[in-house]
Amino acid sequence: MGRKFNLEVVTPDEKFFEGETDMAILRTTEGDIGILFDHEPLVAPLKIGSIRIRQDESAFRWATCSSGFLTVSDEKVTVITDAAEWVDEIxxxxxxxxxxxxxxxxxxxxxxxxxxxxxxxxxxxxxxxxxxxxxx
Amino acid sequence: MAVSNTRDIKRKIRSVNSTMQITKAMELVSTAKLKRARNRMDITKPYFETVTEAVKDILGADKSIKLKYVADKEIQNTLYIVITSDRGLCGGYNINAIKKALEDIADPKKAKFITIGKRATDAYNRMNLDVVDTFLYISEQPEYVHAVHIAKKALAMFDAGEVDAVKLVYTNFASTISQVPVTLQLLPIEKGEQVAKDEATDFVNYEPSPEEVLKFVIPKYVESTIFGGLIESAASEQAARRVAMESASDNAEEIIEELTLTYNQARQAAITQEITEIVGGAEALK
CATH class of the missing domain: 1.20.5.440 (ATP synthase delta/epsilon subunit, C-terminal domain)
Known part of the structure; x- marks a missing residue:
């Protein structure tokens, strides 16, 4: 279990996710990237794909993700996307x-x-x- | 008051009263709508703010970026996106926004408009200004797709070089009793104060490159800003209407009070006169 960081997923209609996680995997235009604690500052566009968020020891929580972009800063990771949806709500x-x-x-x-x-x-x-x- | 006939006064009271009922109902409706619009604003604000912040950060952190969206060449033709409502009866809300855009224009012949809402469309058409596109019936409940359409149109014009600046005019929701029209420059993006900051900003990695990222982020920024403007204007519209209807109701109440007084005076005068006549008649019979 790695150290945790703050992740925020915002869509125009709601704050989709806000909380701590130790790992998130996102699909950028360059391919999937995994983000762990203390990732270097980064800005990248996202493709239509999935967001995987790991909370606690449990498995990843999957969500769909429409296009958008991702910013990683010292304090937190922000994902901005047009639409996001948990897989079990599809x-x-x-x-x-x-x-x-x-x-x-x-x-x-x-x-x-x-x-x-x-x-x-x-x-x-x-x-x-x-x-x-x-x-x- | 000129009307002295009791029947006329009564009729007038009734008419004012029915108007008051309408304004009261409208006040209630817009109160409810305002509440909904404000909730919506609270939900969408984080998105809007995060996007704006991200764009500012990228532009501030990297000064070497050369992109037509941040060029500082001279502005000749400006496209104005003006957000108003479809319906009136909301005080100065529409006219303030319409005027705000006009104030900003140096040469009306070179300005182009994308109007949202019937009010602005009608106003600018009447002035024979160049309205390139209009979006009706979305201002009350704007959706993100609407903003996407508007942004697409604006960006297409900007890309084609038809205009070299895009400005958004919307009404800022300062409070329930105060709404201020604002002009905001969408494109080209002003680099802002961040440039003045010292060089110690963190090194940020851009995948694949800062230019590529900006090419993607800027349309997003335009969309989300337009969306934010739409949402805020929708809330302002309801707030403005509520205030307008409230003062209309208050005014109607005042008029009714005044009319009732006049009515009672006239009635009293008529009775007094009748009594005098009767007394006079009885006196004459003695």
């Missing part, structure tokens, strides 16, 4: 529906004036949710 039906919708949009993308980039991002978010849910 609404699978909703994710499936979002996936279908996004796929349809991408298929029709060329002829209709749809924002393909946006549809792709939404597809990525949906698949991410489904993937994490099935891993649970």
């Amino acid at each position: 609404d699978l039906d909703r994710a499936e529906r979002a996936k279908e919708r996004a796929e349809k949009r991408i298929r029709e993308g060329a002829n209709k004036e749809v924002d393909v980039l946006r549809a792709k991002a939404s597809l990525e978010r949906a698949t991410n949710r489904i993937r994490l849910y099935s891993q649970k």
